Amino acid sequence: MPAAAAATAPGAVADMANHQLRVDWPACQARGLCFELLPEVIELDDWGYPVVGSEITPELLAAARAAVRGCPRMALRLRPK
Amino acid sequence: MTAAVLGPLGVDVERGPAVLAAIDSGPSLAAHRRWHGEPGRPQLTPLLADLERVGLRGRGGAGFPFGRKLEAAAEASGRPSVVVNLSEGEPASAKDAALARTAPHLVLDGAVTAARVLGSREVHLVVPGADLQVRASIETAVRERRDERIRFDMHRADEAFVAGQAAAVIELMAGRPNRPVTTWQPAAVRGHRGRPTLLSNGETFAQLALLVLHGVDAYLAHGTPGEPGTALLTVHDDLGCRVVEAEFGTKWEAVLASDDVDRPVLLGGYHGTWADAGELRDLTVSRTGLADVGLTLGAGVVLVPDGCPLTFAASVTSYLADESAGRCGPCFNGLPALAEALHRVTTGIGGRGETERLCRMVERRGACAHPDGTARMVRSALTRFPAEVDRHARGGCSYRAGGGG
Numbered sequence: 001m002p003a004a005a006a007a008t009a010p011g012a013v014a015d016m017a018n019h020q021l022r023v024d025w026p027a028c029q030a031r032g033l034c035f036e037l038l039p040e041v042i043e044l045d046d047w048g049y050p051v052v053g054s055e056i057t058p059e060l061l062a063a064a065r066a067a068v069r070g071c072p073r074m075a076l077r078l079r080p081k
Numbered sequence: 082m083t084a085a086v087l088g089p090l091g092v093d094v095e096r097g098p099a100v101l102a103a104i105d106s107g108p109s110l111a112a113h114r115r116w117h118g119e120p121g122r123p124q125l126t127p128l129l130a131d132l133e134r135v136g137l138r139g140r141g142g143a144g145f146p147f148g149r150k151l152e153a154a155a156e157a158s159g160r161p162s163v164v165v166n167l168s169e170g171e172p173a174s175a176k177d178a179a180l181a182r183t184a185p186h187l188v189l190d191g192a193v194t195a196a197r198v199l200g201s202r203e204v205h206l207v208v209p210g211a212d213l214q215v216r217a218s219i220e221t222a223v224r225e226r227r228d229e230r231i232r233f234d235m236h237r238a239d240e241a242f243v244a245g246q247a248a249a250v251i252e253l254m255a256g257r258p259n260r261p262v263t264t265w266q267p268a269a270v271r272g273h274r275g276r277p278t279l280l281s282n283g284e285t286f287a288q289l290a291l292l293v294l295h296g297v298d299a300y301l302a303h304g305t306p307g308e309p310g311t312a313l314l315t316v317h318d319d320l321g322c323r324v325v326e327a328e329f330g331t332k333w334e335a336v337l338a339s340d341d342v343d344r345p346v347l348l349g350g351y352h353g354t355w356a357d358a359g360e361l362r363d364l365t366v367s368r369t370g371l372a373d374v375g376l377t378l379g380a381g382v383v384l385v386p387d388g389c390p391l392t393f394a395a396s397v398t399s400y401l402a403d404e405s406a407g408r409c410g411p412c413f414n415g416l417p418a419l420a421e422a423l424h425r426v427t428t429g430i431g432g433r434g435e436t437e438r439l440c441r442m443v444e445r446r447g448a449c450a451h452p453d454g455t456a457r458m459v460r461s462a463l464t465r466f467p468a469e470v471d472r473h474a475r476g477g478c479s480y481r482a483g484g485g486g
Contacts, residue, residue, distance in 0.1 A: 046418070
């Protein structure tokens, strides 16, 4: 499968891998948009700060990218696992 | 054993087998050279091999292999900086202050060696801003080395628990507040001014210096085959506070005052782990041996509290909550809640489940390891003293007269 994915488009290999969502904690101010945009992975703690549940699977990658773009504090980063 | 007394801090420093071997002849460069000689100029590859053989790990608490850090700094792009972090954010640790006062040139030999190996001519020295004697001692030592083609830059760290954390130190050096920030790469790859930065504490550089000055065989002569060398410990007990150098493999009975192995001991400082009464009797000063039973040596702080360990843990947690830099939400909100929950455990009004839940909630959710370290210490208190937790739940305490519950 990896060989086939590599043949389709540049960047496709990275899209097949799991990603990790990391929070820049000093930047995060608990606005909660990430929870609205990515409830599959993100919960909020007692104070409204994100609890990142699991890795980002390829199916959730688009939603995760939307959460990264949507964060008004630019406090989320998506990194290949 | 000879003891030198360290001014107003009242910390006794005992002469030791290697790092603290020459403290009786004073901190001058001449005395240092008489005892230790001149360091050679090792090349990177053989030095990395030597570091691998002696297994030197960072002595700031995390215990990362020093050779790997050095190698990462050497391989990363850009001219590396060397940073000696003498700031010791943990107030219970006095070993780097003791080194700065009694053996500053050992630390500087290690730093200069590292700088030369990395092709760098600057060494940054981060000293505790509030400790005038450490500053004065390092300034004197630097003046004695005017002839060396190395630039020493001094930086004064804030008096705050998290100010000694690596990313916080690099912030300080950049002229920003001395507090942790999120880093996406280790400092060895991208640190001061975006360049590779070899940042370690004073003891780590002193250990490197010993290796370079006296060679691998001399280093291997101390400690055990699995863990060669020595470690500096800051011991707090009924006798006060002292800094001692112990060979790895030394029995705790030999380090602690007479019956203290039969008392609960907090190992590794405020971010450390609790040993139950008597548990240390069969254990030695050993990172791996302690790790096997879920204990940590951390930066070498050993606290024997006078009284109930659970109550002590609760007051340390309150202190650590106050020491949150307030930058990361889970730490700023979570640590005070955790301190409150643990206080409820000690006063017998529930809180145990809440304490465990809050430990999980703060872990890995900050720019630095302050929440993780706090949760580690709290969790260790709950798991090491279950009988004491039960006694407190019934309003008792085995350390209070008539409080056997």
